[in-house]
Structure formats: structure tokens, C-alpha cells
Amino acid sequence: MYELEIEQLQKIIDDSENIVFFGGAGVSTESGIPDFRSADGIYHQQYRYAPEQVVSHTFFIHHTEAFYDFYKSKMMFLNAKPNAAHLKLAELEEQGKLKAVITQNIDGLHQAAGSKTVFELHGSIHRNYCRKCGKFYEASYVKQADGVPRCECGGLIKPDVVLYEEGLDSGVIQNSIRAISEADTLIIGGTSLVVYPAASFIDYFRGKHLVVINKSATAREVGAELTIAAPIGEIMKGIR
Numbered sequence: 714m715y716e717l718e719i720e721q722l723q724k725i726i727d728d729s730e731n732i733v734f735f736g737g738a739g740v741s742t743e744s745g746i747p748d749f750r751s752a753d754g755i756y757h758q759q760y761r762y763a764p765e766q767v768v769s770h771t772f773f774i775h776h777t778e779a780f781y782d783f784y785k786s787k788m789m790f791l792n793a794k795p796n797a798a799h800l801k802l803a804e805l806e807e808q809g810k811l812k813a814v815i816t817q818n819i820d821g822l823h824q825a826a827g828s829k830t831v832f833e834l835h836g837s838i839h840r841n842y843c844r845k846c847g848k849f850y851e852a853s854y855v856k857q858a859d860g861v862p863r864c865e866c867g868g869l870i871k872p873d874v875v876l877y878e879e880g881l882d883s884g885v886i887q888n889s890i891r892a893i894s895e896a897d898t899l900i901i902g903g904t905s906l907v908v909y910p911a912a913s914f915i916d917y918f919r920g921k922h923l924v925v926i927n928k929s930a931t932a933r934e935v936g937a938e939l940t941i942a943a944p945i946g947e948i949m950k951g952i953r
Contacts, residue, residue, distance in 0.1 A: 714947075715941065715947065715948060715951065716951075718941045718948065719948060721939050722926075722939060722941070722948065722952065725898060726810060728898075728922070729897050730809075730810070730897060731895060731896050731897045732810050732811040732812065732899075733811070733892045733893055734802055734814045734899075735815045735901045735902070735915060736814065736816050736817065736818065736901075736903050736904060737817045737903045738817065738903060739905075739928060739945060740796075740816070740902055740903035741822055741903070743797070743798065743945070743946040744790075744793045744795065744799070744822055745790065746790045746793050746818075746820055747787070762779065762783075764787075767783045768783075768784075768877055770877065771878060772876075773871070781862070784872065788874075789838050789856050790820060791852055791856055793820060795822045795825050796946040797949050797950035798902065798903070798946040798950075799825070801949040801950060801952055802814055802823065802828055803823070803826040803828045804827075806827075806828055806830065807827070812895075813830045813832060813889075813896075814828050814830065814832070815831075815832045815889045815892065815893070816831060817835050818833075819837050819838050820838060821837050821838065832885050832892070833885065834875070834881055834885060834911045835874060835881075836873045837873055837874065838872055840873035841871065841872050841873060842870065843864035843869070843870055844868050844869045844870070845866055846866045846868055848864050848865070848866070850862070850864070850870055854870075855870060889914055893914055893915065893917045894918070896918060897920040897921050898922040898923075898924070899920060899923050900924045900926065901923070901924065901926070901931070901935065902925075902927065902945045903926070903927060904931070905927065905930075905931050922938055923935060923937045924937060924938065924939045924940075924941070925939070926940075926943065926945045926948050926949075927941075928942060930942075
């Protein structure tokens with residue numbers, strides 16, 4: 714299954730010297746991490762509060778306990794392991810083909826797979842800081858905390874994830890745009906291109922090959938040379 718698409722993708726990769734991968738939640742669903750927007754994603758489940766409301770800066774400040782109840786159970790998957798897509802991307806980087814991974818995910822699985830150049834547009838669950846003194850805490854401390862995680866100084870700990878109403882890190886934006894603009898091949902995977910400003914970064918691509926690998930149609934037409942409607946791990950494991 715998908716032999717023809719994998720063969721076409723292989724030819725593109727063979728013809729490329731500077732690949733950039735731009736990925737979203739669909740890259741991690743095969744690792745058991747639920748996405749937000751698919752039919753059985755988090756946004757379609759019933760909660761006391763709307764998920765979009767919970768993952769906002771205002772909600773974090775005013776309903777911190779409810780935020781952490783949701784965050785710890787629905788966004789922190791510390792036992793998740795990299796899947797075939799993460800592993801193949803790390804391998805392509807090691808071969809010198811892939812120059813950067815730009816991810817909307819916060820799970821750290823690209824780094825766990827061995828990827829070195831990863832630009833995390835929306836931050837990471839693995840970085841947590843006290844809002845009072847700035848002390849760093851690992852994800853396990855936050856996950857295991859009883860209720861709201863607090864620093865030893867008494868300050869409130871906040872995950873280094875970009876919530877609604879918060880801006881993206883300017884350095885990450887610059888690095889991502891530079892990587893995309895310099896790439897000869899851009900592979901977009903596991904994202905419906907709904908979240909802005911991240912989805913607009915692909916407009917900076919001026920290279921030869923544009924590939925989209927996503928189970929469902931993307932929210933915007935990007936003029937891809939190759940579009941594969943399939944789970945990304947299934948496709949990437951077929952690449953040599």
C-alpha cells in the first residue's frame with residue numbers, strides 16, 4: 714500500500730540536498746498522542762470548559778487549577794515514544810539531507826528520536842519555569858505535582874508552551890522562516906495548516922519540491938507537487 718507515493722517521495726528526497734520538515738499534531742498521533750482537530754481529537758470531546766478556552770493565557774492565570782487538570786491529563790504524555798516518522802527524520806538529518814524540523818508539537822519526540830535542529834513553534838512540555846524566580850523544572854515534576862505545581866520559592870510554575878493570547882518566540886520564528894526560505898524541498902506533514910501564524914511560514918518557501926503528507930485535506934491549498942493522504946509514519950518508514 715502507498716508504494717507509488719513512497720517511490721515518488723523517495724525520488725524527491727534523492728534529488729534534495731536541503732530538506733526542511735514542517736510538522737503538526739499528526740506526526741505524534743502514531744505515538745499515541747491525541748491531536749486537537751481531527752474527528753476524535755481533543756476539540757471534539759466534552760469538557761467542563763472548551764479546550765480552546767483552557768489553553769489560553771487568561772485561563773491559566775485565573776483558573777490555574779483547572780488549567781493544570783486539563784494540561785496534565787490531555788497534553789502531557791511522558792511515556793510516549795518516537796514513531797517511524799520521528800526516527801526517519803532524525804536519520805535524514807544524520808545523512809545531511811534534512812537541515813531542520815519545524816514543529817507545532819510540544820512533546821519533544823523529535824529530540825527523543827535524535828533530531829538536533831528542531832524549532833519548536835509552540836514551546837515544549839519539557840521546559841517549565843517558576844514565574845517568580847525563573848527556576849527550571851522538568852516535565853515529571855509538573856506531571857507528578859499534586860494540583861498546581863509550585864516552585865520551592867512558592868512561585869507558580871508555568872510550562873514553556875505558547876498558550877492562546879501569547880506570542881511566538883521571535884528567535885524561533887526567524888530561524889524557521891530562514892530554514893524554509895533556504896530549503897530546496899519542504900515536506901509538510903501531519904498538519905491541517907489551520908493554526909496561524911505558524912501555517913503562514915510555508916509562504917516563504919521558494920525551493921523545488923513541495924510535499925504534503927496528511928491523513929485529511931489541509932485547510933489551505935499550497936500547490937504541492939506530491940500530496941499523500943496517509944499516516945505519516947507509514948509513509949516515512951518506507952523511505953531508504
